[in-house]
Amino acid sequence: MVKGLDWDDLRLVLAVVREGTLSGAARRLDVTHSTVFRRLGAIEAGLGARLFERFRDGYVPTPAGETAAASALKLEEEVLFLERRLSGQDLRPFGTVRIATTDTLSEMLMRHLPAMRRVHPDIQLEITISNTMANLTRREAEIAIRPTPDPPEILVGRRVAGIAHAVYGSHAYLSGRQDEALAGHDWIGLDDALGHTVIAAWMRQTLRAARLTCRVDALPALRDAALAGLGLALLPCYLGDRTAGLRRLTPEPLAEPRSALWLLTHEDLRHTARIRATLDFLAKAFAGERALLEGSEPQPG
Structure with a gap:
């Protein structure tokens, strides 16, 4: 006899598809690896169909698994939509x-x-x-x-x-160098993790030939590198202006980026x-x- 699927079963199948491993699905669902293993086996046994091919490096859905995951995704969207609509009817700030x-x-x-x-x-x-x-x-x-x-x-x-944004450097770095052209300074760059930011876009457009002393993947690290004297950094004013030991290269914020x-x-x-x-x-x-x-x-x- 074929056992019917419930929402928890479909959530588990979808989690395995998204993560590709039982351990990843377990983390997503906040359960143990053994729980996912046991429940997936029970789901397949109840359906009489194999939902995943097991490989050494992960789980790949079979055509049946892809069908189940597609249905699970539609149901998930409906459940999330319902949660948002019902949540919107709450009248208390609680x-x-x-x-x-x-x-x-x-x-x-x-x-x-x-x-x-x-x-x-x-x-x-x-x-x-x-x-x-x-x-x-x-x-x-x-x-x-x-x-x-x-x-x-x-x-x-x-x-x-x-x-607003401005160019910042440490007091020690800027001593005697404030009148240099921007391209003549040492700069701290951003790695690909922040390549989508307005700071990265400004640097690509303005400082194509500039010397980069290092790249960082977070703006607090960009500030800290400038504070250490590694070079100039373009920072949002709310971050740079509150940092003792940094000062702007120019008194006013830049017109771009905004x-x-x-x-x-x-x-x-x-x-x-x-x-x-x-x-x-x-x-x-x-x-x-x-x-x-x-x-x-x-x-x-």
């Missing part, structure tokens, strides 16, 4: 809000969270720090705080402030009480940082 932001904005965010806890004590925050855009459609996060000139069209949000700080969420969640309350608070809090974000706050001496 529960967990998942926020994704970058490593450079996390410090600014944390400064305001004690005040938010006082205003909304029934909202619990889960903060994820990542320089990749969280998938809000799949509920990896419910709010994204992002520096970007153009947010994805599938999201809705608020533009809080512009983000970006903006956005608070983003999914259309289906924007009217949820806890999401709306969090967005309202953060919009006001970050608006108070406008001078720092737009490069008009005086630098420390």
Whole structure:
């Protein structure tokens, strides 16, 4: 007798397809490797069909497995859609809000969270720090705080402030070298992990023949390398201006590149009480940082 599939079975099949290994699927599902192995065997036995070919380096779906995964993907999209719609009917600012932001904005965010806890004590925050855009459609996060000139069209949000950039160097590095042309300086570059950023685009367009002393994969490391005297770095003003020991090459921020700080969420969640309350608070809090974000706050001496 063929056993019927339930949603948990399909989730497991989809996880194995996505990860290609039982250990990867186990991590995705937050269960043990042995649980995935046992359940997959039971699913195949109940269906009377082999869903995966087993190889030394992983699992590859059979035609039956591909069919099951395609159906699982459609069902997952329906479940996520239903969760978002039902979540949007919540009328109370209560529960967990998942926020994704970058490593450079996390410090600014944390400064305001004690005040938010006082205003909304029934909202619990889960903060994820990542320089990749969280998938809000799949509920990896419910709010994204992002520096970007153009947010994805599938999201809705608020533009809080512009983000200005300037060229920074350590006091020791800039001593006696401030009048040199940009291309004559040593520079700290970005590796491919940050190749999509406006900073990387500006460097490709402006500094094609510049000397790079090193490359880094995170903006805090870019700041730290400049602070150590390895060369100049293009930084957002909210990061460079607050770093004692760095100063701008020019008094004013550069005209380009420009970006903006956005608070983003999914259309289906924007009217949820806890999401709306969090967005309202953060919009006001970050608006108070406008001078720092737009490069008009005086630098420390």
